Amino acid sequence: MAALCRDAATAFQHGEPVSGPNHEEPRRDRLRLAGRWLVLIAAVALAWPLRKESSTSVFLPALSPYVALCSTLAVRSLTVLTLLAVPVLLLVLFSPRWFCRHGCPVGLLQEWVERLRPATSARWQQVPPIGKWLALLTLGGACLGYPLFQWLDPLALFNGFLNAWRQPLAAASLLTGLGLPVLLVLDLVFPRLWCQRVCPLGATQELLAWPRRWRRRSTRCEMEAGGELPCARGFSLARRGFLAACLGGAGAFALRVIRKPMPPLRPPGSLGEGGFTGVCIRCGNCAQACPSRIIQPDFGASGVAGLLTPVLRFEEDYCREDCHRCNEVCPSGAIARLSLAAKRRRVIGPAEVNVETCLLANGRECTACIKRCPYEAITLHSADGGFSTLPRVALGRCTGCGACEAVCPVRPRRAIRVVARPGELAEG
Amino acid sequence: MKANLTRRELLRLLAGAGLGTAFASRVVADEITAAPKSAPVPESKLVPLAERPRYPATLVGGRVIQPERPLKVVQETDVLVVGGGPAGFAAAVASARIGVKTTLVERYGYFGGQWTGGLVLVVISSHAKENGQLVKVLRGVGDELLERLTKIDSAVVNQAPGKFNPTTDPEATKFMMDEMIREAGVKVFLHCWVADVVMDGSVLRGVVFESKAGRQAILAKVVVDATGDGDVFAAAGAEHEQRLHAIGLVHRVGNADRTDAAKLKAAGVKALGSLEPLPSVKWVNLRGPSTDCLDVAELTRLEMEHRRSIWQRVQQLRKTPGGEGLFLLQTAPQLGVRISRLLAGTHQLTYAEAREGRKFADAVAVGGAQNAQHRGWPIPFGAMVPKKLEGLLAAGRCICVDEKLIEDMRLIASCLTTGHAAGTAAALSVQTGCRPREVEMAKLQKLLLGQGAYLG
Numbered sequence: 071m072a073a074l075c076r077d078a079a080t081a082f083q084h085g086e087p088v089s090g091p092n093h094e095e096p097r098r099d100r101l102r103l104a105g106r107w108l109v110l111i112a113a114v115a116l117a118w119p120l121r122k123e124s125s126t127s128v129f130l131p132a133l134s135p136y137v138a139l140c141s142t143l144a145v146r147s148l149t150v151l152t153l154l155a156v157p158v159l160l161l162v163l164f165s166p167r168w169f170c171r172h173g174c175p176v177g178l179l180q181e182w183v184e185r186l187r188p189a190t191s192a193r194w195q196q197v198p199p200i201g202k203w204l205a206l207l208t209l210g211g212a213c214l215g216y217p218l219f220q221w222l223d224p225l226a227l228f229n230g231f232l233n234a235w236r237q238p239l240a241a242a243s244l245l246t247g248l249g250l251p252v253l254l255v256l257d258l259v260f261p262r263l264w265c266q267r268v269c270p271l272g273a274t275q276e277l278l279a280w281p282r283r284w285r286r287r288s289t290r291c292e293m294e295a296g297g298e299l300p301c302a303r304g305f306s307l308a309r310r311g312f313l314a315a316c317l318g319g320a321g322a323f324a325l326r327v328i329r330k331p332m333p334p335l336r337p338p339g340s341l342g343e344g345g346f347t348g349v350c351i352r353c354g355n356c357a358q359a360c361p362s363r364i365i366q367p368d369f370g371a372s373g374v375a376g377l378l379t380p381v382l383r384f385e386e387d388y389c390r391e392d393c394h395r396c397n398e399v400c401p402s403g404a405i406a407r408l409s410l411a412a413k414r415r416r417v418i419g420p421a422e423v424n425v426e427t428c429l430l431a432n433g434r435e436c437t438a439c440i441k442r443c444p445y446e447a448i449t450l451h452s453a454d455g456g457f458s459t460l461p462r463v464a465l466g467r468c469t470g471c472g473a474c475e476a477v478c479p480v481r482p483r484r485a486i487r488v489v490a491r492p493g494e495l496a497e498g
Numbered sequence: 499m500k501a502n503l504t505r506r507e508l509l510r511l512l513a514g515a516g517l518g519t520a521f522a523s524r525v526v527a528d529e530i531t532a533a534p535k536s537a538p539v540p541e542s543k544l545v546p547l548a549e550r551p552r553y554p555a556t557l558v559g560g561r562v563i564q565p566e567r568p569l570k571v572v573q574e575t576d577v578l579v580v581g582g583g584p585a586g587f588a589a590a591v592a593s594a595r596i597g598v599k600t601t602l603v604e605r606y607g608y609f610g611g612q613w614t615g616g617l618v619l620v621v622i623s624s625h626a627k628e629n630g631q632l633v634k635v636l637r638g639v640g641d642e643l644l645e646r647l648t649k650i651d652s653a654v655v656n657q658a659p660g661k662f663n664p665t666t667d668p669e670a671t672k673f674m675m676d677e678m679i680r681e682a683g684v685k686v687f688l689h690c691w692v693a694d695v696v697m698d699g700s701v702l703r704g705v706v707f708e709s710k711a712g713r714q715a716i717l718a719k720v721v722v723d724a725t726g727d728g729d730v731f732a733a734a735g736a737e738h739e740q741r742l743h744a745i746g747l748v749h750r751v752g753n754a755d756r757t758d759a760a761k762l763k764a765a766g767v768k769a770l771g772s773l774e775p776l777p778s779v780k781w782v783n784l785r786g787p788s789t790d791c792l793d794v795a796e797l798t799r800l801e802m803e804h805r806r807s808i809w810q811r812v813q814q815l816r817k818t819p820g821g822e823g824l825f826l827l828q829t830a831p832q833l834g835v836r837i838s839r840l841l842a843g844t845h846q847l848t849y850a851e852a853r854e855g856r857k858f859a860d861a862v863a864v865g866g867a868q869n870a871q872h873r874g875w876p877i878p879f880g881a882m883v884p885k886k887l888e889g890l891l892a893a894g895r896c897i898c899v900d901e902k903l904i905e906d907m908r909l910i911a912s913c914l915t916t917g918h919a920a921g922t923a924a925a926l927s928v929q930t931g932c933r934p935r936e937v938e939m940a941k942l943q944k945l946l947l948g949q950g951a952y953l954g
Binding site for chain 2: 429432459
């Protein structure tokens with residue numbers, strides 16, 4: 071059994087199709103394939119549950135040990151969700167690439183795509199193991215709060231793809247779902263390149279398999295008395311790995327230090343702007359779950375680093391006071407898991423009034439924002455001897471839900487707008 | 499004068515005096531014939547003490563007691579509309595057009611209430627937005643008035659397809675309301691303050707009003723309370739809510755075109771005021787403090803304080819570089835009372851219902867959005883019907899809405915449409931001989947649609 075596993079592992083590492091026609095045990099192969107189809111169906115069912123308000127889409131990306139490790143390091147907190155990845159983590163410790171062979175829905179899709187292309191070539195053989203460096207850079211970055219390439223997790227890409235179809239079609243949502251199709255097209259041109267050379271989740275599994283590697287290395291060292299080659303290679307990998315992790319940390323530090331002039335509005339309970347764009351895996355769960363459709367993928371407002379991260383837009387609707395769906399579905403911890411009560415106290419940013427354009431401030435009897443505010447945070451305030459009346463936002467009550475901005479009749483730029491200054495309301 | 503005149507001098511004097519008298523009497527006769535065709539009013543008459551029965555209040559044990567007395571009934575009518583503001587105007591016109599005898603009582607000397615007398619001028623929430631399209635919700639009598647104003651030069655702006663929130667000239671509006679009331683054949687009592695109600699058990703049978711002619715009564719089959727402050731249903735003892743709201747005073751400044759906007763801006767003056775149909779006139783709002791409009795001492799204080807602050811403000815502007823030519827054209831004849839009493843109706847229309855645009859089987863009007871930014875909200879008939887009191891329908895800003903919907907209900911467009919609906923419903927209940935709350939909804943809605951109203 072162990073020997074078989076090892077064979078499969080080495081075969082995988084050397085780029086031979088795992089489920090080849092020349093495999094010795096076709097029945098066993100069929101069973102494995104059936105198992106993988108089951109996994110794919112389960113993955114789709116999790117990411118696209120029948121009930122719209124169900125939050126099972128959080129589970130699939132949370133299973134990834136890559137996401138779990140990097141997020142936990144970056145956010146520096148352990149949630150129940152992180153524990154989901156622990157069984158997978160334990161399995162890959164002893165069986166590298168176990169998840170790739172049995173649990174990864176993207177892997178199965180790739181195998182399926184490969185069948186469309188009979189002739190296999192090894193054009194990618196010269197490609198260095200990019201995935202390993204990506205994973206190391208990300209781990210290093212995570213230590214400093216910014217996992218650089220966490221968004222490349224295949225399960226997140228898979229989730230993002232399904233989420234793009236779960237909501238009303240829009241250019242923005244389609245773009246977030248482009249990751250998986252790109253992978254599949256890549257697979258058509260360079261078969262298995264992604265899985266064996268680029269995928270950071272696969273690389274993480276290999277890096278994590280140190281107990282097994284260590285065991286193998288010690289036995290080999292005993293067998294080959296000189297033991298120069300494998301031992302030396304292991305050492306050099308560790309050094310390069312350490313250097314890559316340091317580089318990742320440096321990159322993360324640089325990205326965290328570069329401040330955006332105007333931070334964008336993030337869902338309630340989001341990490342600070344320094345770490346958010348790194349920890350967010352762009353799985354699209356929050357945008358999909360939001361009943362008001364105010365969470366949208368970003369294009370440019372939060373810089374290149376924040377491409378496709380969720381930002382809030384209050385043009386049409388606002389962050390409902392009876393909802394914390396985005397807090398329930400974030401698998402990476404970029405948006406904290408908050409109870410409804412805690413979310414209601416979380417401030418997205420205060421609303422600010424532009425008295426130059428505000429209708430009420432200009433003698434018109436508009437009180438749209440005052441009436442709409444679910445937290446009764448806006449009051450009338452008389453100024454200029456009664457000749458002007460201004461809406462005044464009570465900072466102790468305003469959560470920045472954006473109801474006022476959504477209802478403000480002033481165009482094109484609303485006279486009352488939420489500005490990003492996250493915080494917390496006092497209790498009660 | 500000499501004591502003894504010659505004959506010639508006497509004749510000349512007599513002839514001159516005769517000519518003068520003849521001329522003078524001619525002029526007086528002309529004036530009398532020019533007056534309405536009512537009985538000739540003697541120029542002066544001596545009123546003997548006993549001719550008119552008097553019922554003065556008397557001091558009894560330190561308290562002022564008014565004695566019981568019979569009142570003269572000056573009118574018996576089918577539908578009596580109390581209050582000649584936007585709601586009362588629309589109610590009276592709609593009711594008279596159905597063909598029932600309609601009477602309208604107004605406390606001031608003109609129609610339009612806050613629209614004209616309060617100088618509000620702008621008909622906010624005339625439109626709503628349905629599926630991205632601008633939809634006019636102010637239709638029927640109110641819209642007809644605005645359409646007729648477009649035929650007059652400088653009477654209305656923003657009354658055209660694609661525009662919303664029309665703004666009218668107050669004098670043109672008063673004139674056109676007079677015309678439409680006259681054409682509809684409404685019997686009008688101006689300068690009459692409603693003081694009390696005539697009750698027959700739990701049924702309202704008419705109102706008692708006070709005027710220069712003293713205290714008199716009008717009897718009616720159905721009364722429409724379009725007083726804004728709910729004076730009639732309050733006097734009749736109907737359940738209601740009493741609220742405080744900001745009371746301000748609007749004013750208008752003239753000669754705005756002669757001021758130098760650039761210089762004024764440099765001195766920190768943003769704008770002189772808002773758009774008006776009249777050239778060179780600007781409209782200025784003053785919201786004022788939140789207070790009780792049922793307290794006459796408060797009204798007196800506010801009226802005088804507001805006027806002083808307006809005067810000082812305009813004087814200040816005149817002293818500001820660039821504002822030299824400006825003058826205070828007018829302060830509003832009426833204080834800007836926004837909300838006071840709200841009827842407790844059989845259905846309380848809430849902001850939440852309005853926001854979701856809830857449909858009602860008894861919808862009789864549709865409210866609009868302040869700047870046409872959201873969809874319209876159907877107004878149910880139940881919001882105009884008192885819980886228990888019979889013989890009355892409310893219209894305008896005093897109908898049964900919740901605290902947050904006040905800001906939309908008190909606007910002119912909503913008053914015009916609910917007035918139209920209440921007038922038609924009152925007339926229908928008279929025609930079919932049923933109580934106002936029992937009018938057949940399908941018939942009422944059909945009638946309203948026939949009159950051009952919009953029901954969603």
